[in-house]
Amino acid sequence: MQLYDRGYAAIDLDAIESNMKAMRDHLSPGAGIMGVVKADGYGHGAVWAARVMDSYVQGYAVSTVDEALILRRHGIKKNILVLGVVGESRYNEVLDNEIRIAMFQYDKAKLFSHYGAARKKTGYIHLAVDTGMSRIGMRPDLESAETAKKIWELPFVETEGIFTHFSRADETDKNCSQQQLLKFTSFVNMLENLGVHIPIKHCSNSAGIIDLKQAHMDLVRAGISIYGLYPSDQVDREAVPLKPVMSWKSYVVYVKTIEPGTPVSYGGAFVAKAPTRVATIPIGYADGYSRSLSGKGQVLICGQRAPVLGRVCMDQMMVDVTHIPEAREGSTVTLLGRDGEEEITAEEMAESGGGFHYEILCSVGKRMPRVYYKKGKAIDCKDYFSE
CATH class of the missing domain: 2.40.37.10 (Lyase, Ornithine Decarboxylase; Chain A, domain 1)
Known part of the structure; x- marks a missing residue:
């Protein structure tokens, strides 16, 4: 593109589609894909990436409310989940644009409920569970399960999903990931025993998609694999052939x-x-x-x-x-x-x-x-x- 005489990044949209097909064909039966387009689609352009993968995904994941709003302004209508912590100042925008947010604290969930009641709109949340990242999320124990039940019972709040994140799924040794998966599934079972039924469960990142089919659950979160890079040189590259974008x-x-x-x-x-x-x-x-x-x-x-x-x-x-x-x-x-x-x-x-x-x-x-x-x-x- 001589129009851009200093330089440019060329984005191969066909490669995105090829990568999405490769992942879809590898998924366990019944699992859908959430397309992660945070950080402007890992630098590729979130809007075009989302458009190309739209027929392959159940929804999208971003890191901030602003990233979600960009997608909405460009006509992206499917569900969008903000994976990071969202502050009170953004709750009205979240409700007005039907953006899903991560939640793991009762006081913030109760506040979100109040905002929903004031606007007579239901807010959608996905409970974040910390099984080993020590980043955000509730501990997978009985106390947290009781907190989750209180959140689940709030008016104008629908607990649509629950998720965790693997910290070492890109390593050859999957023991840590297996332990995280066990903690997550045990916590989900704990919630079920308390009468808390959450329809969407997801924990697999790109490495989990490739190497941990038993962890595909209802959704997988495809991130770097969309853009044609493998999470590391320790995953099974033959399982999902990817093309750089x-x-x-x-x-x-x-x-x-x-x-x-x-x-x-x-x-x-x-x-x-x-x-x-x-x-x-x-x-x-x-x-x-x-x-x-x-x-x-x-x-x-x-x-x-x-x-x-x-x-x-x-x-x-x-x-x-x-x-x-x-x-x-x-x-x-x-x-x-x-x-x-x-x-x-x-x-x-x-x-x-x-x-x-x-x-x-x-x-x-x-x-x-x-x-x-x-x-x-x-x-x-x-x-x-x-x-």
């Missing part, structure tokens, strides 16, 4: 040859030992290309790898194209994705820079427009340049 492109803006002894970038961390052909790329850490990749990362130009020279700057970086004589101003640069036979994956970038592969996708910033492709053709784009 995002690639990241830029262009060479300047090429020069420097002499031996010439430093490159801040601090002179790289000094040329021989005549070196250097290409400047208009991407830096302000765009999401981590500074930790200084002197470690690689990009693809003309189907070949070009190592990053010296420190990544805020808005630019330099790479070695001595061995790529065809590289010139205007040549396409692939920071993430495939060019010919070569590919740079999010996992490789994370390993090189000492980060986490989820971060790579989420960190591609607003200065990088998202261009959406279907059947190889650009069908839409999103940028923030008119703000």
Whole structure:
């Protein structure tokens, strides 16, 4: 997209659909999918991601009320669950837009009930249970079960679901996850014995979808797997074949040859030992290309790898194209994705820079427009340049 002359993130909508089909085909009978589109769809664009997966999911999950409202404003009508804690100031918006929220404290549930009564609207909640993350949620014990019953009995509050979250399902050893599952199911049984019947139970994240079919229950929460990344290298990749959705492109803006002894970038961390052909790329850490990749990362130009020279700057970086004589101003640069036979994956970038592969996708910033492709053709784009 030469319209975006600094760079852009290319989003393959067909890959999202392929990933959704692969997960659907792997699910246990009776299990549905909740599509997690928090953090703007892990950096891909939540609205387009939600549109593409709409026929595959029972609803969506986000992290904040604002993320839910964005989906509503763009015509997403299916159920949306906010997985994080929602404060009182947002209760009216939640009720008016039929947004589901996580709940685990009676005083807040009672307050939510009062807001519902005032507006004569039922609020929908999913009880959060802490089985091992130590993040949010009620403990899976009798005291909490009694609290859950009090919440379940509140007027203008419908306890639609109950969930927990695996902390180590992406590891080869599933003992911890099995213990979490046992705690969760035992708590659900405890509630049933108290007469509390909650229709939707869910605990599987992407790793659980792939490796823990016994934990699929009524719903699974597909997150990073939607976008074509595996949670770790310890899950069974053959069980659910995934395709990367995002690639990241830029262009060479300047090429020069420097002499031996010439430093490159801040601090002179790289000094040329021989005549070196250097290409400047208009991407830096302000765009999401981590500074930790200084002197470690690689990009693809003309189907070949070009190592990053010296420190990544805020808005630019330099790479070695001595061995790529065809590289010139205007040549396409692939920071993430495939060019010919070569590919740079999010996992490789994370390993090189000492980060986490989820971060790579989420960190591609607003200065990088998202261009959406279907059947190889650009069908839409999103940028923030008119703000």
